[in-house]
Amino acid sequence: MHISDGPDQVICPLAADGRYKVCLLRRKIDKNPIPNLLQLKVIWSKLIPIKVRTFIWRAAQGRIPSDLALASRGVNIDSSYCGSCINGLECVNHILIRFPFATLVRFKILRWCNIQDFNAQNVGDIIEFAVTWGRYPKKRTRFVAICYELLWILWKIRNERLFQERSCTIARAVENIKSMVYVWVKC
Ligand SMILES: [Zn+2]
Incomplete structure (x- = not known):
């Protein structure tokens, strides 16, 4: 300029x-090419709304506005630590994977799918697991949709908690994920 x-x-x-x-x-x-993008195979299934697909693509690269991401871009925030569990920096992987609430919701969703929980450490682990899961492409696409919706709902719940002071129970989060994926599949 x-x-x-x-x-x-x-x-x-x-x-x-x-x-x-x-x-x-x-x-x-x-x-x-950005190395992250090369390694991660993000599925762009039409079953999943584009805003969710885009969110996952950004989250996989750590490009969603978590407190840590905002602080590293020079935005003035009170603290980069998670305000809910005070158990680590509020990065994308803390919000969507390691935060105890996120772990419990994931555990319940995987159990609903009859899949054993695995030791996911970051968003890439979930995506990698989902896109290589099972032998049947149609089933896999639905499982990917469930995993994408899981991460999307966790992000929405975090924002509602932060900006609208609304809390959500684990049971409600799980029901929301199930019903949203049902709507996607039906529509
Ligand atoms: Zn936390």
């Missing part, structure tokens, strides 16, 4: 004429 006395100018360094085009950025990203 060139700021001068006259009109300001925004120049895209990817283009010879300085004009930004989406295809130029796409080419740049393809040439310099």
